[in-house]
Amino acid sequence: MSMVRVRFFASYAELAGCETTAVDLPLPATVEDVVRRVREQLPGTRALPERPLTAVNLRHARLDAPVVDGDEVALLPPLAGG
Amino acid sequence: MSHLTRGPISIDVLVREVGGPERGGTCVFLGTVRDAPGDGGVTGIEYSAYDAMADAEFDRILAEATKRWPESRIALRHRLGLVETEEASIVIAAAAPHRAHAFDACRYVVEEVKKRLPIWKKELRADGSALWVDPHGRPAVVGPE
Numbered sequence: 001m002s003m004v005r006v007r008f009f010a011s012y013a014e015l016a017g018c019e020t021t022a023v024d025l026p027l028p029a030t031v032e033d034v035v036r037r038v039r040e041q042l043p044g045t046r047a048l049p050e051r052p053l054t055a056v057n058l059r060h061a062r063l064d065a066p067v068v069d070g071d072e073v074a075l076l077p078p079l080a081g082g
Numbered sequence: 083m084s085h086l087t088r089g090p091i092s093i094d095v096l097v098r099e100v101g102g103p104e105r106g107g108t109c110v111f112l113g114t115v116r117d118a119p120g121d122g123g124v125t126g127i128e129y130s131a132y133d134a135m136a137d138a139e140f141d142r143i144l145a146e147a148t149k150r151w152p153e154s155r156i157a158l159r160h161r162l163g164l165v166e167t168e169e170a171s172i173v174i175a176a177a178a179p180h181r182a183h184a185f186d187a188c189r190y191v192v193e194e195v196k197k198r199l200p201i202w203k204k205e206l207r208a209d210g211s212a213l214w215v216d217p218h219g220r221p222a223v224v225g226p227e
Contacts, residue, residue, distance in 0.1 A: 009132055010202035011214040058135040060198065074132055074200070078216040081136075081160065081199030082113045082172050082192065 002027050002069035004034055008045075010077045012052070015044045025067070031056060032063040034073045048075065085140040086133060091159045091173045100155040100177035107181035109188040113172040115165050123208030126166040127215075132200035136160070143194045147176075151187045154178040158191065160201065171203075 008016040023037040053076040118124045158174040165171045176188035205213045
């Protein structure tokens with residue numbers, strides 16, 4: 001099993017009702033598995049897009065990217081910097 | 083050093099950071115908060131970020147630009163928190179021996195920032211409502227606050 005820290009920002013934090021959570025997953029696991037587990041744990045996140053933008057350990061990551069114990073996965077609303 | 087700041091951005095400081103006797107062209111880009119009278123008027127934007135990733139992404143973009151234009155020097159700041167209409171939310175200064183590379187490097191950085199930075203904005207409207215901005219679609223109403 002692996003414990004992954006999940007972070008939410010901006011509108012996604014409002015939907016989730018929190019800024020961070022943790023999910024426990026059997027390995028091997030992907031970012032997509034993390035998103036699926038988050039939807040199960042936090043009903044508000046079911047309103048998120050099916051394929052949200054994500055990052056792992058401060059880098060943009062695809063949904064099929066692997067995650068390991070201790071990773072930080074972030075769910076990113078549409079980017080609006082500048 | 084963080085590229086994020088909660089106070090006004092000093093253009094002079096950034097220009098000094100990139101200046102030097104061998105660089106004869108400096109290009110400065112300012113992104114300012116604009117009003118949107120057609121949408122009820124915008125009084126300001128509340129910026130928030132995934133701070134650690136934003137700084138990491140800024141560093142990666144600057145490293146890429148410096149690799150493409152090795153003789154350039156580039157500095158930037160992005161504001162967080164409330165930025166009122168007409169104030170700068172981002173300033174990028176790029177200096178190079180000649181103007182073409184200064185323009186090119188500055189343009190590269192601002193375009194990559196738009197594509198990659200984990201920064202979000204909530205528009206504050208004159209009627210007291212607030213809307214998260216999705217640059218790829220319509221903002222979603224979440225106010226009034």
